[in-house]
Amino acid sequence: MKIYIVKETATDETRVALVPEVAKKFIKEGFEVFLEKNAGYLSKFTDEDYSSLGVNIDDNKECISDADIIFCVKAPDDNIINKIKSGACLIGLLNPYDNREKLELLSKKGINAFSMELIPRSPRAQSMDVLSSQSNLAGYKAVINSASLYNKAMPMMMTAAGTIAPAKIFIMGVGVAGLQAIATAKRLGAVVSATDVRRAAGEQCESLGASFIMVDEEEDSEDSGGYAKEMSKDYQERQNKLISEHIKSQDIVICSALIPGKTAPTLLTGEMVKSMKSGSVIVDMAIERGGNCELTKPNENAEIEGVTIIGDMNMIGGLAPDASNLYSRNLHSFLSLFIDLNSDEKLNWEDEIVEAVNIVKDSKISESFVK
Numbered sequence: 001m002k003i004y005i006v007k008e009t010a011t012d013e014t015r016v017a018l019v020p021e022v023a024k025k026f027i028k029e030g031f032e033v034f035l036e037k038n039a040g041y042l043s044k045f046t047d048e049d050y051s052s053l054g055v056n057i058d059d060n061k062e063c064i065s066d067a068d069i070i071f072c073v074k075a076p077d078d079n080i081i082n083k084i085k086s087g088a089c090l091i092g093l094l095n096p097y098d099n100r101e102k103l104e105l106l107s108k109k110g111i112n113a114f115s116m117e118l119i120p121r122s123p124r125a126q127s128m129d130v131l132s133s134q135s136n137l138a139g140y141k142a143v144i145n146s147a148s149l150y151n152k153a154m155p156m157m158m159t160a161a162g163t164i165a166p167a168k169i170f171i172m173g174v175g176v177a178g179l180q181a182i183a184t185a186k187r188l189g190a191v192v193s194a195t196d197v198r199r200a201a202g203e204q205c206e207s208l209g210a211s212f213i214m215v216d217e218e219e220d221s222e223d224s225g226g227y228a229k230e231m232s233k234d235y236q237e238r239q240n241k242l243i244s245e246h247i248k249s250q251d252i253v254i255c256s257a258l259i260p261g262k263t264a265p266t267l268l269t270g271e272m273v274k275s276m277k278s279g280s281v282i283v284d285m286a287i288e289r290g291g292n293c294e295l296t297k298p299n300e301n302a303e304i305e306g307v308t309i310i311g312d313m314n315m316i317g318g319l320a321p322d323a324s325n326l327y328s329r330n331l332h333s334f335l336s337l338f339i340d341l342n343s344d345e346k347l348n349w350e351d352e353i354v355e356a357v358n359i360v361k362d363s364k365i366s367e368s369f370v371k
Contacts, residue, residue: 001030001031001032001068001069001339001341001346002031002032002033002034002063002066002067002068002069003018003026003031003032003033003034003067003068003069003070003071004033004034004035004036004058004063004064004067004069004070004071005017005018005023005033005034005035005036005039005040005071006036006039006064006070006071006072006076006080007036007037007038007039008039008042008072008073008074008076009074009076009077009080010073010074010075012299012313012314012317013042013073013074013314013317014042014043014314014317014318014320015042015043015073015316015317015320015323015324015327016039016040016042016043016045016073016320016324017039017071017072017073017092017324017327017328017331018033018035018071018324018328018331019040019043019045019321019324019325019328020040020045020049020050020052020053020055021325021328022325022328022329022331022332023035023050023053023054023055023328024053024054025332026332026335027053027054027055029341030341031069031341032056033050033054033055033056034055034056034057034058034063034064034067035047035050035055035056035057035058036058036061036064037057037058037059040324042320043320043321043323043324044320044321045321045324061080061083064080064083064084065083065084065085066085067084067085067088068088068089069088069089069091069335069339070084070088070089070090070091071091071092071331072090072091072092072093073092073093073324073327074092074093074094074095075092075093075094075095075099075102076090078102078105081102081105081106081109081111082105082109084109084111086109086110086111087110087111087112088111088112089111089112089113089114090106090111090112090113090114091113091114091116091331091334091335092114092115092116093115093116093117093130094113094114094115094116094117094359095115095117096115096118096359096366096369097261097369100369103359103360103365103369104365106360107360107363107364107365108363110362110363111360112358112360112361112362113358113359113360114334114338114354114357114358114359115357115359116128116130116330116331116334116357117130117131118356118357118359119131119330119334119353119356119357120352120353120356122353124353125353127329127330127333128330128333128334128337128353129330130327130330131176132176133323133326133327133329133330134316134323134326134327135175135176135177135180135256136176136177136180136326137180137316137319137322137323137326138177138180138256138285138315138316139176139177139178139179139180139181139184139254139256139285140180140181140184140319141315141316141318141319142177142181142254142256142283142285142315143169143181143184143185143188143252143254143283144184145283145310145312145315145318146169146252146254146281146283146310147167147188147252149281149301149308149310150167150251150252150279150281151279152164152167152251152279153166153167154166154167154185154188154189154190155167155188155189155190156189166189166190166191167189167190167191167251167252168190168191168192168193168249168250168251168252169181169185169190169191169192169193169250169251169252169253169254170192170193170194170195170246170247170250170252170253170254171185171192171193171194171195171205171210171254171256172194172195172196172243172253172254172255172256172257172267172268172292173195173196173255173256173257173258173267173285173286173292174194174195174196174198174201174204174205175256175258177256177285178194178196178201178254178256179204179205179208181254181256182194182205182208182209182210183208185252186208186209186210190252192208192209192210192211193210193211193212193213193246193250194210194211194212194213195212195213195214195239195242195243195246196212196214196257197214197215197235197239199214202214213242213246214239214242215235215238215239215242236265239267240267240269240272243267243268243272244271244272244275247268247272247275247276248275248276248277249277250276250280251277251279251280251281252280252281252282252283253268253276253280253281253282253283254282254283254285255267255268255282255283255284255285255286255291255292255293256285256286256292257286257292258286258289262289263289263290264286264287264289264290264291264292265292266291266292266293266294267292267293268282268292268293268294268295269294270294270295270304273293273295273304273305273307273309274304274305274307276307277306277307278305278306278307279306279307280306280307280308281307281308281309281310282296282307282308282309282310283310283312283315284296284309284310284311285315287311287312287313288313291311293309295309296309296311297309297311298311298313299311299312299313334353334357337351337353337354338351338354349361
């Protein structure tokens with residue numbers, strides 16, 4: 001069975017779907033592995049790093065048409081998809097909620113597609129959880145990027161000349177990225193506070209040394225998968241009032257609030273931004289889904305009345321080697337569940353995790369994404 005690693009075509013995407021170390025594991029397990037030439041270059045992996053371990057380098061994208069498994073980070077462009085044979089499996093972060101035309105093309109071509117961002121939250125799926133592995137790094141990077149633009153010291157510093165107060169950092173949305181942002185900010189010596197609609201997030205924040213603020217409300221805030229739900233209008237109004245007061249004293253705000261399958265909720269209005277101190281920094285990690293701040297500009301560092309708003313749509317790209325490494329391991333865990341080369345059946349379609357991420361099978365789009 002042949003695995004093919006495509007070179008990413010999405011703008012500013014620096015990750016590669018499979019690093020040499022994990023490619024070697026697949027080869028030992030009996031797979032043939034092919035790499036599109038220079039696919040790992042932006043992640044600091046050379047073709048020689050792969051070929052020395054037994055990976056075949058494809059100079060002209062000729063081998064993809066014979067591949068059984070195609071790994072990608074983000075959905076490849078249509079030219080690549082049109083080269084893939086019917087019955088092959090495309091596995092990556094395919095963004096099925098916003099890629100309707102791509103789903104239809106995959107269906108028309110008879111390509112089986114698996115979207116790794118749909119991996120369920122369960123103990124069995126932890127080693128395959130792409131969103132967690134990538135969000136962890138992104139949360140760390142968000143704090144580092146904000147610190148570089150803050151232009152002041154993060155920890156308290158006591159000197160003979162006087163004391164420098166620590167930076168105040170506010171985390172909005174306490175998922176995996178938010179928790180890592182809290183941990184990183186605390187390690188840098190900042191005073192950290194956080195908010196989330198899920199009451200259970202409060203204990204997690206406090207265990208990391210952050211204070212937790214939220215609307216006093218009994219409204220159900222979690223879906224069955226443990227993700228935040230869209231809240232009522234009344235809740236949102238009270239939340240806005242709470243945030244409006246708190247944000248005035250904050251130096252750095254990191255937004256990471258997302259609702260699966262929906263546009264990111266607007267948590268910071270223009271009026272809130274303008275109430276912040278000059279020199280403050282906002283990092284909008286939700287910009288790919290529309291953003292949590294209404295003034296964020298995609299892939300720009302905007303400055304509004306002295307407040308810098310970072311709208312980096314590929315923050316994880318700044319840690320491409322590590323991000324690619326973790327992503328590769330996630331793919332290896334998933335494929336080990338899905339495919340058994342020693343079995344007569346080979347493909348395990350019945351597993352609940354496989355079913356959860358399978359968005360196109362036998363030319364049929366999953367009902368969850370049929371409009």
